[in-house]
Amino acid sequence: MALRIRDLVARDIxxxxxxQDDGSDxxxxxxxxxxxxxxxxxxxxxxxGLTFTNGRGNEIVVAAARALAPLVVGRELCDITRDMRGxxxxxxxxxQLRWLGPEKGILHMATGAVVNAVWDLWARREGKPLWxxxxxxxxxxxxxxxxxxxxxxxxxxxxxxALLTAQEAGKAAREAEMREKxxxxxxxxxxxxxxxxxxxRRLCEEAVAAGWTHLKMKVGKDLxxxxxxxxxxxxxxxxxxxxxxxxxQCWDVPEAIEQMKAxxxxxxxxxxxxxxxxxxxxxxxxARAIAPLKVAxxxxxxxRVIFKQLLQAQAISFCQVDSCRVGxxxxxxxxxxxxxxxxxxxxxxxxGVGLCEYVQHLSIFDYIAVxxxxxxxxxxxxxxxxxxxxxxxxxxNGRYAAPTQPGYSIEMRPASIEEYEFPKGAAWRR
Amino acid sequence: MALRIRDLVARDIxxxxxxQDDGSDxxxxxxxxxxxxxxxxxxxxxxxGLTFTNGRGNEIVVAAARALAPLVVGRELCDITRDMRGxxxxxxxxxQLRWLGPEKGILHMATGAVVNAVWDLWARREGKPLWxxxxxxxxxxxxxxxxxxxxxxxxxxxxxxALLTAQEAGKAAREAEMREKxxxxxxxxxxxxxxxxxxxRRLCEEAVAAGWTHLKMKVGKDLxxxxxxxxxxxxxxxxxxxxxxxxxQCWDVPEAIEQMKAxxxxxxxxxxxxxxxxxxxxxxxxARAIAPLKVAxxxxxxxRVIFKQLLQAQAISFCQVDSCRVGxxxxxxxxxxxxxxxxxxxxxxxxGVGLCEYVQHLSIFDYIAVxxxxxxxxxxxxxxxxxxxxxxxxxxNGRYAAPTQPGYSIEMRPASIEEYEFPKGAAWRR
Numbered sequence: 001m002a003l004r005i006r007d008l009v010a011r012d013i014x015x016x017x018x019x020q021d022d023g024s025d026x027x028x029x030x031x032x033x034x035x036x037x038x039x040x041x042x043x044x045x046x047x048x049g050l051t052f053t054n055g056r057g058n059e060i061v062v063a064a065a066r067a068l069a070p071l072v073v074g075r076e077l078c079d080i081t082r083d084m085r086g087x088x089x090x091x092x093x094x095x096q097l098r099w100l101g102p103e104k105g106i107l108h109m110a111t112g113a114v115v116n117a118v119w120d121l122w123a124r125r126e127g128k129p130l131w132x133x134x135x136x137x138x139x140x141x142x143x144x145x146x147x148x149x150x151x152x153x154x155x156x157x158x159x160x161x162a163l164l165t166a167q168e169a170g171k172a173a174r175e176a177e178m179r180e181k182x183x184x185x186x187x188x189x190x191x192x193x194x195x196x197x198x199x200x201r202r203l204c205e206e207a208v209a210a211g212w213t214h215l216k217m218k219v220g221k222d223l224x225x226x227x228x229x230x231x232x233x234x235x236x237x238x239x240x241x242x243x244x245x246x247x248x249q250c251w252d253v254p255e256a257i258e259q260m261k262a263x264x265x266x267x268x269x270x271x272x273x274x275x276x277x278x279x280x281x282x283x284x285x286x287a288r289a290i291a292p293l294k295v296a297x298x299x300x301x302x303x304r305v306i307f308k309q310l311l312q313a314q315a316i317s318f319c320q321v322d323s324c325r326v327g328x329x330x331x332x333x334x335x336x337x338x339x340x341x342x343x344x345x346x347x348x349x350x351x352g353v354g355l356c357e358y359v360q361h362l363s364i365f366d367y368i369a370v371x372x373x374x375x376x377x378x379x380x381x382x383x384x385x386x387x388x389x390x391x392x393x394x395x396x397n398g399r400y401a402a403p404t405q406p407g408y409s410i411e412m413r414p415a416s417i418e419e420y421e422f423p424k425g426a427a428w429r430r
Numbered sequence: 431m432a433l434r435i436r437d438l439v440a441r442d443i444x445x446x447x448x449x450q451d452d453g454s455d456x457x458x459x460x461x462x463x464x465x466x467x468x469x470x471x472x473x474x475x476x477x478x479g480l481t482f483t484n485g486r487g488n489e490i491v492v493a494a495a496r497a498l499a500p501l502v503v504g505r506e507l508c509d510i511t512r513d514m515r516g517x518x519x520x521x522x523x524x525x526q527l528r529w530l531g532p533e534k535g536i537l538h539m540a541t542g543a544v545v546n547a548v549w550d551l552w553a554r555r556e557g558k559p560l561w562x563x564x565x566x567x568x569x570x571x572x573x574x575x576x577x578x579x580x581x582x583x584x585x586x587x588x589x590x591x592a593l594l595t596a597q598e599a600g601k602a603a604r605e606a607e608m609r610e611k612x613x614x615x616x617x618x619x620x621x622x623x624x625x626x627x628x629x630x631r632r633l634c635e636e637a638v639a640a641g642w643t644h645l646k647m648k649v650g651k652d653l654x655x656x657x658x659x660x661x662x663x664x665x666x667x668x669x670x671x672x673x674x675x676x677x678x679q680c681w682d683v684p685e686a687i688e689q690m691k692a693x694x695x696x697x698x699x700x701x702x703x704x705x706x707x708x709x710x711x712x713x714x715x716x717a718r719a720i721a722p723l724k725v726a727x728x729x730x731x732x733x734r735v736i737f738k739q740l741l742q743a744q745a746i747s748f749c750q751v752d753s754c755r756v757g758x759x760x761x762x763x764x765x766x767x768x769x770x771x772x773x774x775x776x777x778x779x780x781x782g783v784g785l786c787e788y789v790q791h792l793s794i795f796d797y798i799a800v801x802x803x804x805x806x807x808x809x810x811x812x813x814x815x816x817x818x819x820x821x822x823x824x825x826x827n828g829r830y831a832a833p834t835q836p837g838y839s840i841e842m843r844p845a846s847i848e849e850y851e852f853p854k855g856a857a858w859r860r
Contacts, residue, residue, distance in 0.1 A: 018526075030526040054529035056497065057537065061530065063493045067486065096448075096460040099484035100491065102679070104708070104732065105535015107487065150706040153683035153715070249532070253583035276580040278534070278735040280710055281742055285583070302534065305708040312711055 003077040003125060005047075007040040008114070010065035012058050013050075013412065014422040015353060015385055021194030022384060026220040026250035029194065030054030032353040032385060033422070035061040036412060037113045039072065039121055047121025048411040051113040051324040052352040057106075058422065064110035067097065072114060081122050084145035088115060088330040092147065104302040108327055115328025116358070120408035130329070130408040131361040135175060135368050139164035142369075146334045154308045160337045167372045174368040182399035183363045184374065185381040186214030186244070188351055190233075193218040197232060204236040211398050214378055216244040216272070221251070223262055230266040239267075246272040249300065253282040257289040270296040270318055277301045283315035296320050299349035303327065307335045311342040318376070322349045323358035332362055340370050351382035356393045357409040360400040388416035433507040433555060435477075437470040438544070440495035442488050443480075443842070444852040445783060445815055452814060454624030456650040456680035460484030462783040462815060463852070465491040466842060467543045469502065469551055477551025478841040481543040481754040482782040487536075488852065494540035497527065502544060511552050514575035518545060518760040522577065534732040538757055545758025546788070550838035560759070560838040561791040565605060565798050569594035572799075576764045584738045590767045597802045604798040612829035613793045614804065615811040616644030616674070618781055620663075623648040627662060634666040641828050644808055646674040646702070651681070653692055660696040669697075676702040679730065683712040687719040700726040700748055707731045713745035726750050729779035733757065737765045741772040748806070752779045753788035762792055770800050781812035786823045787839040790830040818846035 014033040021029065033055050039047040053061055071091050080087045091111050092103050100107045123133045134142065139161045148157055190203035200217075207215060217233050219226040230245070237243055245268045251259060256274035263271075271293060275282045277300035287295040298320030301307055310316045319339040321332055339346045346366055348359035363379040371377070379400060386392040390411040394401040403409050419425045444463040448454075452462075463485050469477040483491055501521050510517045521541050522533050530537045553563045564572065569591045578587055620633035630647075637645060647663050649656040660675070667673055675698045681689060686704035693701075701723060705712045707730035717725040728750030731737055740746045749769040751762055769776050776796050778789035793809040801807070809830060816822040820841040824831040833839050849855045 027523065028525055028529060030529065054526045056524065056526035057494070057530050060490060060493045060497055060536065063490045064487070064536070067490055093457065094486065095458055096484045096486035099458060099460065099730075100487050100536050100539070102457075102707070102730065105537060106490065106494070106530050107536055109530070148682075150682055150709060150712070152685075153712065252578075252580055255582075276735045277532070278708075278733065279580060279739065281739045282580075282583065282735075300529075300532065303708065305706045305712075309709065309711045 003045060003121070004042045005039050005073055005075050005077065006042050008065070008069040008073050009038045009040065010062045011036045011417060012062045012422045013417060013420050014055060014058060014428070015420055016427060017384065018055065021192060024192045024194030025218045025246065025248040026193060027248050028054055033058040034353050035065055035110060035113050036417070037065050037117045039117045041077070041121070045121065045124055047117040047124065048407070049113040049115070049117030049120055049328070050354050050410055051109040052355055053109070061106050061110050064107050065113055068110060068114050072118070077121060077125060080118060084330060085147055087118070088145070088327060089147050089149070091115065092327050093149070103327060108302060109325055112324035112326060112328045115330060116324060116408060116410065119329045120410060124407045127406050129361065129403040129405060131364040131403065134365040135171065139168070142333060145330050146337070147330065148334070150305050151308050151334060151338065154312060155334070155338050155341055159341065163337060163340055164369060167369055170372055171368050174372065178364050178368060178402045182396055182401040183360060183367065184378050184399050185395060186216060186242070186378040187212050188216040188246075188380060188382045190215055190217070193220055197229070200229065201232060201236065204233050208236055208241070213398065214242040214244065214269075216246055219245050219247050219259070219263070223259055226259065226263060230263055234266045242269045243267065244269050244272060247274050249273045249276055251275050253279070253285055256286045260286070260290045260293055264290070264293055268293065270294045272296040272320065273300065278306065280306065280309040280313050280315055283310060284313040287315050287317070294318065296347065298322060300325065304331050304334045304338070308338055311338055311344060316344060319344050319346045320349045321346060323355060323362060336362070336366050336370055345371070345376040347378055348380065350380040351384070353385045354389070354410050356381055356386065357389055357391070360393055360403060361408060363400070364402055388412050388420070433475060433551070434472045435469050435503055435505050435507065436472050438495070438499040438503050439468045439470065440492045441466045441847060442492045442852045443847060443850050444485060444488060444858065445850055446857060447814065448485065452622060454622045455648045455676065455678040456623060457678050458484055459624065463488040464783050465495055465540060465543050466847070467495050467547045469547045471507070471551070475551065475554055477547040477554065478837070479543040479545070479547030479550055479758070480784050480840055481539040482785055483539070491536050491540050494537050495543055498540060498544050502548070507551060507555060510548060514760060515577055517548070518575070518757060519577050519579070521545065522757055523579070533757060538732060539755055542754035542756060542758045545760060546754060546838060546840065549759045550840060553838060554836045557836050559791065559833040559835060561794040561833065564795040565601065569598070572763060575760050576767070577760065578764070580735050581738050581764060581768065584742060585764070585768050585771055589771065593767060593770055594799060597799055600802055601798050604802065608794050608798060608832045612826055612831040613790060613797065614808050615825060615828055615830050616646060616672070616808040617642050618646045618676075618810060618812045620645055620647075623650055627659070630659065631662060631666065634663050638666055638671070643828065644672040644674065644699075646676055649675050649677050649689070649693070653689055656689065656693060660693055664696045672699045673697065674699050674702060677704050679703045679706055681705050683709070683715055686716045690716070690720045690723055694720070694723055698723065700724045702726040702750065703730065708736065710736065710739040710743050710745055713740060714743040717745050717747070724748065726777065728752060730755065734761050734764045734768070738768055741768055741774060746774060749774050749776045750779045751776060753785060753792060766792070766796050766800055775801070775806040777808055778810065780810035781814070783815045784819070784840050786811055786816065787819055787821070790823055790833060791838060793830070794832055818842050818850070
């Protein structure tokens with residue numbers, strides 16, 4: 001059965017989260033939002049994708065998704081899936097649109113939404129959750145989905161096939177393990193910067209009581225406040241719990257080094273986003289200066305070329321790729337494979353809206369088919385807004401349960417779309 | 431007299447240049463376009479700015495410029511100019527919009543248009559061309575326009591003031607020299623990749639006859655074609671002429687090294703954009719491998735953090751900053767100053783539409799107030815579309831004549847706006 005994409009519908013969906021300071025950190029304070037893309041086909045089946053934004057400006061990303069429609073609408077799904085590398089490249093390197101990137105910022109985020117919608121459609125067509133579709137592809141088929149432009153100095157297609165082939169033997173056992181136990185998660189819900197100390201204390205106590213062993217706190221420009229918060233959370237967590245810190249880009253390089261030397265006594269597992277996401281050399285300088293403390297970054301790193309360099313420069317000990325800031329599943333695959341080659345664990349960024357639904361598939365695939373290892377690997381979890389999805393994440397014993405429904409788990413409930421569409425939905429008319 | 435910004439009007443202006451393959455290179459083939467911003471004031475004076483794009487997707491940048499309007503409209507010019515650093519930061523680091531960058535891609539290009547429109551308005555208000563406004567600011571005033579976020583490991587405000595102060599003595603003489611002779615230019619009009627060999631030959635012969643001593647050619651993936659073109663142009667230019675090569679990002683790192691080793695016999699002065707504009711380490715690897723050949727890049731480098739790293743890594747011998755891909759004059763100032771500290775000449779990117787009108791101001795300011803030196807400094811010139819500007823560039827003896835009219839020279843003629851506005855203008859209705 002041919003499946004022709006006959007329309008691309010992009011919607012501006014916003015949740016008024018800033019009213020409670022949910023998601024507040026050193027530099028960001030927003031309304032969790034999504035540029036939500038539906039690819040409608042001639043046969044009734046539809047593909048869903050989104051990219052996460054932080055409120056204002058979401059309408060620009062919607063405009064960008066619509067600008068990509070002529071590159072997708074009218075195409076047969078089987079023609080796309082037969083050459084996923086070519087499909088990705090046709091969006092990412094369009095001879096006119098590429099000036100607006102290349103492969104970065106708003107246009108690339110919109111590309112991520114559209115590309116992910118195609119993967120969702122493909123997975124539905126196959127009747128598999130996205131992670132299982134990926135796991136069942138051969139090494140060569142997976143590698144054929146990747147655009148190696150600009151990364152062959154770090155990873156060649158041949159090396160990628162070899163990495164995947166080396167893990168073939170244990171795949172069935174790891175798949176069974178994932179179906180039974182799920183993938184380990186950690187939580188960021190407790191430590192938002194805009195919350196009061198009392199609220200942070202209560203949330204941390206609840207998290208520890210609920211069995212969470214890893215907590216992440218936000219840090220900012222004010223060292224005294226950072227010390228007070230770290231002390232409070234470490235006390236609740238106890239010496240054996242794992243504490244992560246997240247600066248959300250707010251420091252310059254010398255400042256990051258100074259802050260982390262002062263915060264080292266709280267034994268953080270990593271410092272996340274200590275400075276600009278573009279600053280490969282800066283992250284490397286910080287990593288050298290604060291060792292054995294470790295550096296993590298990725299949620300704002302815009303494409304595979306940045307990740308390539310972070311790995312080449314030994315700038316990061318944890319790779320926190322975002323599922324839709326980069327150009328969708330195709331580009332994530334290249335980043336997961338480069339991280340594997342360089343021996344750096346992938347701990348994807350999540351939170352916002354829809355990111356948890358996405359990344360569970362990526363982490364489960366990574367474990368089964370690429371890394372074969374859970375050591376130092378946790379997938380971020382934030383307990384916001386899951387109720388708006390048709391197939392929301394399920395956390396069981398601090399782990400993401402493996403999704404079982406076909407697709408990429410990102411379809412939103414029609415009632416949520418209606419209520420939160422900006423600016424006409426009921427949530428915004430009040 | 432108070433000058434309140436009462437409206438921001440953003441327009442989608444496109445010129446159908448792709449019909450003649452003007453501007454074609456290895457990866458880009460477009461319709462030279464502009465997101466054109468006018469800041470209207472209560473007193474009749476208006477500020478003009480644009481960012482250049484390559485056709486499709488210009489409507490997204492227009493949407494981005496409109497998203498910035500609430501941060502500008504209603505403000506007094508004198509309040510903005512009193513704290514230009516804070517003004518820039520308020521646009522570049524808005525707590526919600528910044529998720530769409532930060533400081534990269536479509537939103538940052540729109541920021542460049544809006545910020546430049548403010549500088550145009552300020553210069554008009556002062557009755558000076560932009561370069562002269564800049565030259566007349568004190569070192570401290572100039573430095574107070576710069577957002578040093580993320581660059582203090584390379585340049586501190588104190589170092590920047592010292593660099594500027596050291597050049598104060600010779601400024602008057604250099605200003606007189608610029609007014610008399612102008613700033614040296616080179617031309618890219620001859621070597622577009624989509625032109626036939628015959629057309630390239632004719633254009634190069636015309637350029638040499640017109641007195642141009644520096645010519646730039648486009649190179650691509652096909653080494654044989656690159657060799658044939660280089661041979662043809664070098665023959666016309668003679669051994670003493672200066673030949674630049676521009677790959678427009680089309681190579682991977684190993685490929686760039688291989689190509690340039692083969693093209694070295696044509697004695698290129700630089701290889702421009704050999705690979706991804708994000709690839710600091712890649713550019714550094716290429717530079718080491720092909721020395722003494724030199725690497726240039728910048729037109730697609732999206733902010734000061736990328737330039738900082740290119741300089742720190744000794745990846746470039748020429749800094750080709752774009753006047754409106756980065757966040758306007760404020761950010762260009764930081765890049766010019768970092769380049770001065772690292773001893774790398776700034777040869778700004780131009781061409782497209784409006785870029786020549788912009789960069790003449792930047793190069794003239796750089797010479798008078800920052801570098802004090804013309805060695806290895808040329809400013810790109812392309813002979814397209816100048817007729818659409820109220821105060822177009824004037825090339826005299828292969829040099830940009832110093833602009834004399836107040837402002838940033840970027841105001842478009844009303845008739846051109848009407849004819850080329852997309853999609854309703856006459857040029858697009860035909």
